[in-house]
Amino acid sequence: MEIKRIVVKENLFAKNDEIAEENRNILKKHKIFSLNIMGGPGAGKTSILEKTVAGLKNRGISCGVIEGDIAGMFDSERISVFGVPVIQINTGGACHLEAMMVKKGIENLPLDEIKVVFIENVGNLVCPAEFKIGVDCNVTVASITEGEEKPVKYPLMYSISDVVLVNKIDLISAVEFDINRFTAFLDEIKKDIKIIPVSGKTGKNIDDFIQYIVERIL
Amino acid sequence: MEIKRIVVKENLFAKNDEIAEENRNILKKHKIFSLNIMGGPGAGKTSILEKTVAGLKNRGISCGVIEGDIAGMFDSERISVFGVPVIQINTGGACHLEAMMVKKGIENLPLDEIKVVFIENVGNLVCPAEFKIGVDCNVTVASITEGEEKPVKYPLMYSISDVVLVNKIDLISAVEFDINRFTAFLDEIKKDIKIIPVSGKTGKNIDDFIQYIVERIL
Numbered sequence: 001m002e003i004k005r006i007v008v009k010e011n012l013f014a015k016n017d018e019i020a021e022e023n024r025n026i027l028k029k030h031k032i033f034s035l036n037i038m039g040g041p042g043a044g045k046t047s048i049l050e051k052t053v054a055g056l057k058n059r060g061i062s063c064g065v066i067e068g069d070i071a072g073m074f075d076s077e078r079i080s081v082f083g084v085p086v087i088q089i090n091t092g093g094a095c096h097l098e099a100m101m102v103k104k105g106i107e108n109l110p111l112d113e114i115k116v117v118f119i120e121n122v123g124n125l126v127c128p129a130e131f132k133i134g135v136d137c138n139v140t141v142a143s144i145t146e147g148e149e150k151p152v153k154y155p156l157m158y159s160i161s162d163v164v165l166v167n168k169i170d171l172i173s174a175v176e177f178d179i180n181r182f183t184a185f186l187d188e189i190k191k192d193i194k195i196i197p198v199s200g201k202t203g204k205n206i207d208d209f210i211q212y213i214v215e216r217i218l
Numbered sequence: 219m220e221i222k223r224i225v226v227k228e229n230l231f232a233k234n235d236e237i238a239e240e241n242r243n244i245l246k247k248h249k250i251f252s253l254n255i256m257g258g259p260g261a262g263k264t265s266i267l268e269k270t271v272a273g274l275k276n277r278g279i280s281c282g283v284i285e286g287d288i289a290g291m292f293d294s295e296r297i298s299v300f301g302v303p304v305i306q307i308n309t310g311g312a313c314h315l316e317a318m319m320v321k322k323g324i325e326n327l328p329l330d331e332i333k334v335v336f337i338e339n340v341g342n343l344v345c346p347a348e349f350k351i352g353v354d355c356n357v358t359v360a361s362i363t364e365g366e367e368k369p370v371k372y373p374l375m376y377s378i379s380d381v382v383l384v385n386k387i388d389l390i391s392a393v394e395f396d397i398n399r400f401t402a403f404l405d406e407i408k409k410d411i412k413i414i415p416v417s418g419k420t421g422k423n424i425d426d427f428i429q430y431i432v433e434r435i436l
Contacts, residue, residue, distance in 0.1 A: 040259040041343045041372060042364025070344065072371050093374065095313065095344035123371070124344055125259045126288065126313035145363040145386065146260025153290050153341070154259060156311065168363065174392040 016131055019099035023106055023134030030111040031218040034119065036133055038157060039141030041123035044167040046075045047200030048141060048209070049118055053082045055210045056116060061217070063116035066105035068097040070122060085109055096127040099134055115217050125150070129157040137216065139163045144177040151186040158189045163196065165209060170199040234349055237317035241324055241352030248329040249436040252337065254351055256375060257359030259341035262385040264293045265418030266359060266427070267336055271300045273428045274334060279435070281334035284323035286315040288340060303327055314345040317352055333435050343368070347375040355434065357381045362395040369404040376407045381414065383427060388417040 027034050037045050049065065056063050064085045067076040076088035087105040089097065102119055109117065119135060121128040140161040142150060145168055151158040158164070164186065166179060183195060194212065198205040245252050255263050267283065274281050282303045285294040294306035305323040307315065320337055327335065337353060339346040358379040360368060363386055369376040376382070382404065384397060401413060412430065416423045 040341070041368055042258065042361065069371055071373055072367070074367050074371065095342075122344070123258070124313075124342060126340070126342055127345065143260065143363065145361065145389075149290070149292050150259055153287055153292065155289055171363070171389070171392055174389055 013131075016099045019103055020132040020134035023099055023103050026103075026106055026111070027117065027134065027136075028218075032111065032114060032117050033137070033213065033217045034117045034135040035137045035139050035213070036119050036121060036128075036135040037139050037141065038121045038125075038128045038161075039123065039167075040125045040143070040146060043123070043141040043143040043146065044200040045120050045123070045141045046078055048165060048167060048198060048206065049079060049120060050082065051200060051203045051206040052210060052213070053079060053084055053118070055206055056213070057082065057084070059210070059214065061116060061214065062114045063118060064109040064114045066102060066109070066117065066119045068101070068120055068122050070094070075120060085114070091122060095122055095124050096131050097121050097133055098131050102133040116213060125154040125157050129160050137162045139165060141165045141167050142182070143168045144171060144175050144179075144182075148178060148181040149185055151182070151189045155189050158186060158193075161190065161193060163194045163209075163212065166195060166197040167200055169197045169204060170202050231349075234317045237321055238350040238352035241317055241321050242354075244321075244324055244329070245335065245352065245354075246436075250329065250332060250335050251355070251431065251435045252335045252353040253355045253357050253431070254337050254339060254346075254353040255357050255359065256339045256343075256346045256379075257341065257385075258343045258361070258364060261341070261359040261361040261364065262418040263338050263341070263359045264296055266383060266385060266416060266424065267297060267338060268300065269418060269421045269424040270428055270431070271297060271302055271336070273424055274431070275300065275302070277428070277432065279334060279432065280332045281336060282327040282332045284320060284327070284335065284337045286319070286338055286340050288312070293338060303332070309340060313340055313342050314349050315339050315351055316349050320351040334431060343372040343375050347378050355380045357383060359383045359385050360400070361386045362389060362393050362397075362400075366396060366399040367403055369400070369407045373407050376404060376411075379408065379411060381412045381427075381430065384413060384415040385418055387415045387422060388420050 076086045080086045294304045
């Protein structure tokens with residue numbers, strides 16, 4: 001008798017990757033530049049998004065936002081204030097966004113009217129890195145309050161990142177954080193990564209992140 | 219023909235719970251009080267442990283520490299300075315400790331010589347809450363830099379916690395954080411939880427945490 005082998009994890013990832021590819025194609029077709037915003041809980045992902053969305057709006061560039069959270073509407077309420085379309089996805093316990101969840105989000109955005117999509121992932125420095133969602137750019141938000149050695153403690157997340165936003169630099173005088181030590185640790189994990197020190201609170205250097213996005217718009 | 223049903227997740231949890239119960243029995247037999255220290259990346263779990271381990275030592279109470287990290291030896295090196303037995307567990311990618319990993323840690327500690335075991339979980343506010351490891355007390359470390367609404371955004375973690383250490387209160391003048399708002403959110407998730415505001419950096423109120431542990435030693 002034939003033995004059927006069920007390889008759960010590989011199959012799960014393969015199916016996810018397939019849908020991620022569909023997301024990528026939909027976004028490409030509409031000439032939308034897409035970013036997956038990741039980071040630990042409270043690293044400041046939403047604060048950075050608030051400032052970035054407002055800055056893009058000032059430049060006449062329209063965007064949409066997909067907010068991923070286990071529970072609650074906090075982040076989407078914060079972003080909707082800026083008059084951009086926001087879709088809240090509640091994972092109901094899951095520690096990351098999967099491509100299928102993001103697909104549902106994309107299908108609910110006015111794709112012909114926007115140039116940029118931000119997808120804020122669940123606050124978690126581990127699991128979101130394992131699941132492709134079909135974006136152009138992976139962004140990790142690192143808070144200086146987390147310490148300098150996080151890239152080597154959470155290597156997968158940093159190894160898949162295109163941009164690292166070193167956030168909360170407004171707290172630099174209150175926190176022991178040496179950005180050179182941080183970048184040296186990051187260098188052990190991935191070279192050629194764009195690092196922008198920012199403050200989501202004061203807005204410092206958010207323009208550099210906006211400029212990066214503008215240059216990459218399709 | 220009989221159809222065999224494989225319920226992967228339930229079986230995984232059942233096996234884990236079984237081993238967690240074994241851990242609990244081993245620790246109980248040796249009259250060791252055990253704590254699972256959880257929290258997001260950089261919430262300050264290790265800093266609190268440094269001060270707590272030193273404080274217990276001053277009171278003549280010996281302890282052991284199991285450090286869980288995806289990669290690296292940073293935390294165990296920091297703790298070993300205090301002259302206590304430390305076991306580093308590297309999960310090699312996994313986002314949480316499982317009971318089997320903790321069992322290996324326990325088996326390598328001098329159980330007849332210690333009264334308290336701290337198990338520092340992987341920095342993650344989601345997944346560690348899903349896996350029992352067989353301890354007496356679940357502790358969540360929340361940093362005030364993470365914001366006030368985290369209990370409702372990460373409800374499972376807070377719902378299983380016995381103690382919440384609100385850390386980094388030394389930064390209170392630099393960060394907008396209202397502990398009453400935090401406790402109100404926490405109250406939505408779980409009532410009757412012990413909350414101790416602390417600073418792992420300055421050591422403020424760590425004595426209250428130590429006193430709590432001393433009262434619970436078997």
